[in-house]
Amino acid sequence: MSELLDRRAQKKALTRAHVRAVAQELFAERGFDAVTIADVARAADVAVQTVFNHFSTKEELFFDGRTPWVTGPADAVRDRTPGMTAHTALRNYLVALVRGRFGALASVKSRTYLRTIEGSDALLAHERDLIHECERRLTEALHEVWASPDDRDGIVSQDPATAATLTAATWLGAARALIIGQRSRVTAGACPLEIAETLGQLAERFFDAAIATMPAFEEEAGAAVMPAVEWPASRAS
Incomplete structure (x- = not known):
């Protein structure tokens, strides 16, 4: 029974990978909005329902396997080297992300991927949803660090x-401004490697500077203490 389940899981994974590869090639050739799920199913030689069994939306199909940055910042915080602060781990990840995203655009395939996103309102909207998910995950990871009595990262x-x-x-807003706010320069013909280095620096x-100018913390019992945020009291109407 276990061997049978393994074979089924492997077949399912192969089908998913095949559908994704065919779809992403079609998107690159024709543009995202011009391709339908029926087109994908026909080109992949599978039923339309098979496509939907693996991908709930066409946007999900387009981005599948292409967005490690959604979980990347949170993973960087959780998997950081012992003794490294969450801020430093996040800083290192985001700097590498900025350089990497533009460095990758030296390839024709990556530039086509970018042009496809920029040419579709649906993809731009889904990308914003992924960015929000990235922020949610990072918030959770940072909260885990700073709320845990056993792992406060030096900040209480x-x-x-x-x-x-x-x-x-x-x-993440700063990283987004550097990446999304500047990528049109590549589609306009600027050298992606030069942009990668400039924006990386x-x-x-x-x-x-963000780390160096963080609010001063009062030293207490050998740890830094961040004052609680005092929200203004609501006024009666």
Whole structure:
């Protein structure tokens, strides 16, 4: 029985990979909006329902296997080297992400992928959803670090939820501005490797400055204490 289940799982994985490869080739050739699920099924020689068995939407099919950055920041925080702070691990990951995303655009395939996204409102909207998911995951990872009594990362915060939310929003917002805000330069003909280096250096300076200028913490019992955020009381109407 176990061997049979293994064969079925392997067959399912192979079918999924085949459908994805065929679909992504069609998207690159024709553009995302011009390709239907029926086109994908026909080209992959499978039933339309088979496509939907593996991918709930056409957008999911397009991005499948292409977005390690959705979980990357959270993974960098959780899997950081012992003794490394969450801020440093996140800084290192985001700097590498900025350089890597533009360095990859030196290939024709990656530039085609970018042009396909930029040419579809549906893909741009789904990309924004993925960015929000990335932020949610990072917020959770940072909160785990700063709220745990056994792993506070050197910071004892009276409000770890707010600290995590603000850090995830501002740091990912900066990375998003560097990547999405600048990628049109590549489609306009700029050298992606030069952009990768320039923006990589800018990312280094930005995140290093962010760490250096973090709010001063009061030393208490050998650890830094972040003051709790005091929200203004609501006024009666």
